[in-house]
Amino acid sequence: xxxxxxxxxxxxxxxxxxxxxxxxxxxxxxxxxxxxxxxxxxxxxxxxxxxxxxxxxxxxxxxxxxxxxxxxxxxxxxxxxxxxxxxxxxxxxxxxxxxxxxxxxxxxxxxxxxxxxxxxxxxxxxxxxxxxxxxxxxxxxxxxxxxxxxxxxxxxxxxxxxxxxxxxxxxxxxxxxxxxxxxxxxxxxxxxxxxxxxxxxxxxxxxxxxxxxxxxxxxx
Amino acid sequence: xxxxxxxxxxxxxxxxxxxxxxxxxxxxxxxxxxxxxxxxxxxxxxxxxxxxxxxxxxxxxxxxxxxxxxxxxxxxxxxxxxxxxxxxxxxxxxxxxxxxxxxxxxxxxxxxxxxxxxxxxxxxxxxxxxxxxxxxxxxxxxxxxxxxxxxxxxxxxxxxxxxxxxxxxxxxxxxxxxxxxxxxxxxxxxxxxxxxxxxxxxxxxxxxxxxxxxxxxxxxxxxxxxxxxxxxxxxxxxxxxxxxxxxxxxxxxxxxxxxxxxxxxxxxxxxxxxxxxxxxxxxxxxxxxxxxxxxxxxxxxxxxxxxxxxxxxxxxxxxxxxxxxxxxxxxxxxxxxxxxxxxxxxxxxxxxxxxxxxxxxxxxxxxxxxxxxxxxxxxxxxxxxxxxxxxxxxxxxxxxxxxxxxxxxxxxxxxxxxxxxxxxxxxxxxxxxxxxxxxxxxxxxxxxxxxxxxxxxxxxxxxxxxxxxxxxxxxxxxxxxxxxxxxxxxxxxxxxxxxxxxxxxxxxxxxxxxxxxxxxxxxxxxxxxxxxxxxxxxxxxxxxxxxxxxxxxxxxxxxxxxxxxxxxxxxxxxxxxxxxxxxxxxxxxxxxxxxxxxxxxxxxxxxxxxxxxxxxxxxxxxxxxxxxxxxxxxxxxxxxxxxxxxxxxxxxxxxxxxxxxxxxxxxxx
Numbered sequence: 001x002x003x004x005x006x007x008x009x010x011x012x013x014x015x016x017x018x019x020x021x022x023x024x025x026x027x028x029x030x031x032x033x034x035x036x037x038x039x040x041x042x043x044x045x046x047x048x049x050x051x052x053x054x055x056x057x058x059x060x061x062x063x064x065x066x067x068x069x070x071x072x073x074x075x076x077x078x079x080x081x082x083x084x085x086x087x088x089x090x091x092x093x094x095x096x097x098x099x100x101x102x103x104x105x106x107x108x109x110x111x112x113x114x115x116x117x118x119x120x121x122x123x124x125x126x127x128x129x130x131x132x133x134x135x136x137x138x139x140x141x142x143x144x145x146x147x148x149x150x151x152x153x154x155x156x157x158x159x160x161x162x163x164x165x166x167x168x169x170x171x172x173x174x175x176x177x178x179x180x181x182x183x184x185x186x187x188x189x190x191x192x193x194x195x196x197x198x199x200x201x202x203x204x205x206x207x208x209x210x211x212x213x214x215x216x217x218x219x220x
Numbered sequence: 221x222x223x224x225x226x227x228x229x230x231x232x233x234x235x236x237x238x239x240x241x242x243x244x245x246x247x248x249x250x251x252x253x254x255x256x257x258x259x260x261x262x263x264x265x266x267x268x269x270x271x272x273x274x275x276x277x278x279x280x281x282x283x284x285x286x287x288x289x290x291x292x293x294x295x296x297x298x299x300x301x302x303x304x305x306x307x308x309x310x311x312x313x314x315x316x317x318x319x320x321x322x323x324x325x326x327x328x329x330x331x332x333x334x335x336x337x338x339x340x341x342x343x344x345x346x347x348x349x350x351x352x353x354x355x356x357x358x359x360x361x362x363x364x365x366x367x368x369x370x371x372x373x374x375x376x377x378x379x380x381x382x383x384x385x386x387x388x389x390x391x392x393x394x395x396x397x398x399x400x401x402x403x404x405x406x407x408x409x410x411x412x413x414x415x416x417x418x419x420x421x422x423x424x425x426x427x428x429x430x431x432x433x434x435x436x437x438x439x440x441x442x443x444x445x446x447x448x449x450x451x452x453x454x455x456x457x458x459x460x461x462x463x464x465x466x467x468x469x470x471x472x473x474x475x476x477x478x479x480x481x482x483x484x485x486x487x488x489x490x491x492x493x494x495x496x497x498x499x500x501x502x503x504x505x506x507x508x509x510x511x512x513x514x515x516x517x518x519x520x521x522x523x524x525x526x527x528x529x530x531x532x533x534x535x536x537x538x539x540x541x542x543x544x545x546x547x548x549x550x551x552x553x554x555x556x557x558x559x560x561x562x563x564x565x566x567x568x569x570x571x572x573x574x575x576x577x578x579x580x581x582x583x584x585x586x587x588x589x590x591x592x593x594x595x596x597x598x599x600x601x602x603x604x605x606x607x608x609x610x611x612x613x614x615x616x617x618x619x620x621x622x623x624x625x626x627x628x629x630x631x632x633x634x635x636x637x638x639x640x641x642x643x644x645x646x647x648x649x650x651x652x653x654x655x656x657x658x659x660x661x662x663x664x665x666x667x668x669x670x671x672x673x674x675x676x677x678x679x680x681x682x683x684x685x686x687x688x689x690x691x692x693x694x695x696x697x698x699x700x701x702x703x704x705x706x707x708x709x710x711x712x713x714x715x716x717x718x719x720x721x722x723x724x725x726x727x728x729x730x731x732x733x734x735x736x737x738x739x740x741x742x743x744x745x746x747x748x749x750x751x752x753x754x755x756x757x758x759x760x761x762x763x764x765x766x767x768x769x770x771x772x773x774x775x776x777x778x779x780x781x782x783x784x785x786x787x788x789x790x791x792x793x794x795x796x797x798x799x800x801x802x803x804x805x806x807x808x809x810x811x812x813x814x815x816x817x818x819x820x821x822x823x824x825x826x827x828x829x830x831x832x833x834x835x836x837x838x839x840x841x842x843x844x845x846x847x848x849x850x851x852x853x854x855x856x857x858x859x860x861x862x863x864x865x866x867x868x869x870x871x872x873x874x875x876x877x878x879x880x881x882x883x884x885x886x887x888x889x
Contacts, residue, residue, distance in 0.1 A: 094868075107879070110879070110882055110883065110886060111882070113886045114882050114885050114886045117885075117886065117888075118885065138878075138879070141871070141874075141875045141878070142875065144868075144871050144875075145868060145871050145872045145875050148868065
């Protein structure tokens with residue numbers, strides 16, 4: 001493989017991790033959604049680059065799906081939802097930003113250590129890709145754990161899924177049908193979550209998960 | 221008859237069980253089924269006995285069923301033949317008894333299918349020759365007997381008994397599973413022949429010994445694993461109680477002997493000590509609890525625990541003697557253990573049949589409501605008297621011979637070299653002596669309260685003698701108790717091939733000694749002649765009767781004012797079961813029973829009656845089970861909180877688990 005190709009792929013994957021950190025830092029919902037769109041954009045570029053250097057045309061389809069759904073449709077839909085729910089001004093911090101960022105750094109180093117140890121002898125590109133992908137997955141999970149707003153949980157889940165796509169495209173020979181089905185499942189998850197958000201809102205006048213937890217405890 | 225014949229018999233029993241489901245509740249179903257079980261059991265008994273008496277060579281059979289590449293191995297050697305004889309004789313007598321007793325069963329469809337299945341399960345355990353068939357048969361036996369315990373499931377007490385039983389049975393099977401797993405080793409040699417061939421390391425062997433003590437001991441009723449036994453045995457219908465107490469505990473003893481003496485390889489010097497200590501504790505605790513029960517069947521169940529203790533003391537002695545190279549003494553102890561196994565199967569079945577007869581005719585198990593039954597049920601009373609005398613180890617009956625043999629073995633202990641054993645074995649002997657004395661008191665109480673005196677309730681007043689089948693079964697067992705006591709030499713000689721296989725030595729032939737005496741070690745040391753004792757007791761009894769009848773005056777006498785101590789006609793003035801055992805309860809109350817006595821005496825002028833209440837707890841519940849139950853409860857309460865976490869907390873759990881696993885992966889060497 002060409003040295004430059006590898007470096008560029010490395011840069012895109014690293015960019016994805018960087019955007020994940022930026023995602024972790026946002027505490028306004030619109031900014032969060034914009035940043036999520038940016039992450040999906042980086043992912044799409046990265047997948048397209050992989051398609052180019054692996055000479056795998058079907059990855060272009062994946063890149064297109066990512067670009068259309070994740071960078072455009074889903075952020076727009078969530079924008080609309082946030083607007084209609086009138087929660088765009090909310091600031092949410094369950095765990096404050098600095099410890100979260102520190103934990104994120106620790107998670108990235110952990111995933112590097114694990115992946116580089118475990119995948120010794122594998123393809124260099126795949127190793128780097130897998131390490132970055134695991135970082136993105138962990139950061140997405142961290143986001144789900146540290147946020148209490150349902151919308152940001154959805155965003156955390158989606159960014160986690162972005163990490164999975166990055167891992168999948170890094171490995172050669174991943175069939176297209178898997179990626180398409182993953183993309184569809186994400187879309188359906190978005191629809192379901194969107195409906196849920198409105199239902200929750202109707203019922204509890206809030207999309208803060210604390211309201212849900214409180215009601216559950218009271219009912220039991 | 222080779223193993224195939226026994227397998228056919230077991231298949232016939234299982235087929236009977238299946239037929240019972242089809243035949244359903246009809247009255248003829250019960251008669252048909254029990255007579256079928258009687259015939260099959262008698263055939264199997266005859267085959268096993270002929271193998272034992274002719275000292276037939278072991279024969280094996282391998283069937284291509286069960287585990288792949290292992291198959292199902294079956295083998296009948298002398299040990300299996302002996303236990304097959306005991307089990308099938310007990311089964312035959314229980315079937316005969318049930319021909320009469322089973323007719324009054326309210327829910328026959330809950331008993332009939334499982335009864336022959338239970339018999340088949342016990343038979344299969346005895347002929348299994350690989351770990352897989354053994355465990356499957358063992359579990360089959362447990363489950364069939366569990367179903368029988370639950371036959372009268374509408375009583376709350378039986379529900380609890382069934383729960384405790386199935387938990388303990390599962391623990392026991394689990395321990396046996398681990399023991400066989402260790403014996404099979406990493407190579408997975410599940411056939412007994414291969415386990416016999418390779419000797420495990422000392423540590424593995426010691427672990428296996430402990431596991432088998434738990435596994436077989438929980439089925440046999442060793443303290444502290446005995447707690448299920450006094451609940452479950454009385455809960456079953458009486459003929460099944462007799463089988464469980466008299467026969468199934470023997471299958472457990474067989475399991476212990478098979479693993480420890482046959483499969484485990486060379487015996488370490490200390491193996492006998494835990495077995496003996498547990499046995500002695502079991503004997504004393506069992507009989508102490510038997511002495512304070514008021515439920516007749518529960519008395520018998522606790523007494524089973526005592527007798528199992530006696531058997532295990534003898535087995536422990538045999539292990540000690542074998543490890544120290546005293547093979548003749550080991551053979552003596554083993555003979556005593558096997559003889560006691562046989563005896564206990566005989567008289568415990570007899571006593572349970574008697575208790576069942578009392579239950580049938582009065583509807584009562586509570587001794588406080590019985591009394592005076594000897595006049596109304598003379599034959600049952602006589603057979604019960606024989607059984608009580610035999611279990612109290614009174615000569616000339618069989619119980620005396622086996623306990624005497626145990627003590628003969630204990631008296632050989634001073635020739636051992638180790639001081640620890642020299643001190644420990646007589647201590648175990650003292651415990652046994654205490655247990656034997658208390659057993660005497662226990663059965664004086666059981667027989668005296670139930671059969672002598674005056675009836676304590678209208679149910680006892682209206683008792684009638686039971687049917688002929690039951691009486692025949694009891695009579696046969698009573699005669700055998702007497703015969704085994706008078707001709708012990710023949711029994712000991714029949715046991716010779718078994719003992720030789722297990723200990724490598726045997727006692728001198730006893731039938732060669734004139735006048736049916738037995739002299740297990742040497743005639744100069746000790747000998748016993750049951751016939752002479754029988755003759756002497758018979759003569760003196762006849763003489764006393766003659767003298768009383770001859771010399772008693774027929775002149776009219778005026779009755780004295782105090783009326784022989786019975787001026788008040790109320791039966792309540794008699795000894796009650798509680799008052800009879802009160803001195804013993806007081807003596808041992810603190811440490812064995814945790815007995816608390818509460819007296820509620822109303823002040824003068826108040827009209828309510830005074831109340832006296834005694835509460836007793838089995839110490840094993842407090843010491844061994846309460847901490848476990850408490851621990852499980854605390855753990856469950858703690859885990860229960862996991863049911864009510866918030867969404868974010870669940871996510872955090874997943875996240876934490878993932879990070880933890882990654883950390884483990886990262887730090888893996």
